[in-house]
Amino acid sequence: MKRIGMLLLGSALALSSGCGGDDQLDCRADGADCTLSEAAAQAGVLIGAAFNEKDDPEYLPALIKDFNSVTHEGAMKWGATQPEYGVFNFDKADAMMEFAGANGMTVRGHTLIWEQASLDATPEYVTAITDPEALRTLMADHIRTVVGHYRGRVDAWDVVNEPFETAGSQVYENIFYQLLGPGYIAEAFELAHEADPDATLFLNEALVSNAGAKFDALLALTADLLDQGVPLHGVGLQGHFITGGPNHDELRTNIQKLAALGVVVELTEVDIVLRGTGDEATRLERQRQDYFDLASACVAVDACKRITFWGFTDRHTWIDSFFGPGFAPLPLDENYERKPAYFGVRDGLLSGP
Numbered sequence: 233m234k235r236i237g238m239l240l241l242g243s244a245l246a247l248s249s250g251c252g253g254d255d256q257l258d259c260r261a262d263g264a265d266c267t268l269s270e271a272a273a274q275a276g277v278l279i280g281a282a283f284n285e286k287d288d289p290e291y292l293p294a295l296i297k298d299f300n301s302v303t304h305e306g307a308m309k310w311g312a313t314q315p316e317y318g319v320f321n322f323d324k325a326d327a328m329m330e331f332a333g334a335n336g337m338t339v340r341g342h343t344l345i346w347e348q349a350s351l352d353a354t355p356e357y358v359t360a361i362t363d364p365e366a367l368r369t370l371m372a373d374h375i376r377t378v379v380g381h382y383r384g385r386v387d388a389w390d391v392v393n394e395p396f397e398t399a400g401s402q403v404y405e406n407i408f409y410q411l412l413g414p415g416y417i418a419e420a421f422e423l424a425h426e427a428d429p430d431a432t433l434f435l436n437e438a439l440v441s442n443a444g445a446k447f448d449a450l451l452a453l454t455a456d457l458l459d460q461g462v463p464l465h466g467v468g469l470q471g472h473f474i475t476g477g478p479n480h481d482e483l484r485t486n487i488q489k490l491a492a493l494g495v496v497v498e499l500t501e502v503d504i505v506l507r508g509t510g511d512e513a514t515r516l517e518r519q520r521q522d523y524f525d526l527a528s529a530c531v532a533v534d535a536c537k538r539i540t541f542w543g544f545t546d547r548h549t550w551i552d553s554f555f556g557p558g559f560a561p562l563p564l565d566e567n568y569e570r571k572p573a574y575f576g577v578r579d580g581l582l583s584g585p
């Protein structure tokens with residue numbers, strides 16, 4: 233907490249010395265050297281990054297410099313907020329709220345319900361339940377308590393994360409599905425809406441940025457929930473890629489199709505693992521183009537309101553802990569220097585009307 237407090241001063245200085253503020257510099261003007269948040273402000277979108285606790289004094293100042301929205305990689309997941317049955321712990325998430333508030337950043341709450349085959353943070357005491365009513369009561373208590381704790385302070389929640397199978401386009405039959413039926417998704421949204429009627433509530437899904445059967449299934453589920461009158465306000469397209477993966481036209485079309493249903497859209501977990509052939513410069517150029525394609529697809533559609541990267545510097549990325557080092561998926565390099573990817577994002581943001 234002390235370190236976060238010390239950063240407040242630094243951030244206030246950083247913000248006042250930039251080209252943001254009331255008399256905003258035109259980021260498209262010759263010689264303008266805007267940060268990502270300045271470019272995003274000009275584009276009318278929010279720009280965010282996921283972060284974590286790191287023992288690295290350069291980490292948070294770099295986050296503050298380029299972003300105006302944050303998501304914690306884990307502090308709001310079930311395992312963190314209710315590690316034991318009935319025992320809530322908001323220490324890490326509260327520290328994030330304080331940090332965000334002091335630096336004028338909005339917060340994406342990630343995530344209330346996420347029970348998947350791998351990676352998720354749902355404790356065993358949840359997945360071990362066999363009685364539907366016991367799970368229903370626990371789910372209601374969890375959502376009411378967590379969303380209620382942040383009522384009026386978290387502007388968007390990923391209410392249900394990854395309801396579909398990772399590879400495939402079927403709804404994943406997690407513990408909630410097994411005991412409560414497919415209606416668990418609608419129930420979760422109703423509960424979150426009661427706990428904070430002003431929060432924008434999201435369904436968030438992986439591998440749906442491009443065209444395909446999984447996106448079609450997500451679109452159909454969204455339409456179905458809206459038809460039922462479920463308080464679903466937004467859809468998050470995660471956007472974990474390897475270079476060469478993003479497709480501008482398909483992403484823009486997907487965003488437009490969701491927007492036509494009446495929801496807002498966000499790109500919620502963007503990173504692009506550096507792969508492919510050619511020398512490093514060629515691969516970095518490919519990554520720059522990919523980032524441009526993503527950012528420009530978002531700003532091309534009014535309903536796309538925010539882009540969140542899953543990290544921001546290659547020095548600290550969740551990709552390393554899963555696949556090892558060297559995949560360099562983010563806009564800033566290991567020394568917090570701007571990569572071609574950074575300029576791809578910025579140019580993409582500024583490519584809109």
Ligand code: XIL
Nearest residue numbers: 284305306342351393438470501550
């Ligand atoms: C990841 C975090 O980045 C890691 O720190 C954690 O160990 C596992 O989860 N999709 C999601 C995110 O929705 O919550 C995941 O975050 C990355 C994949």
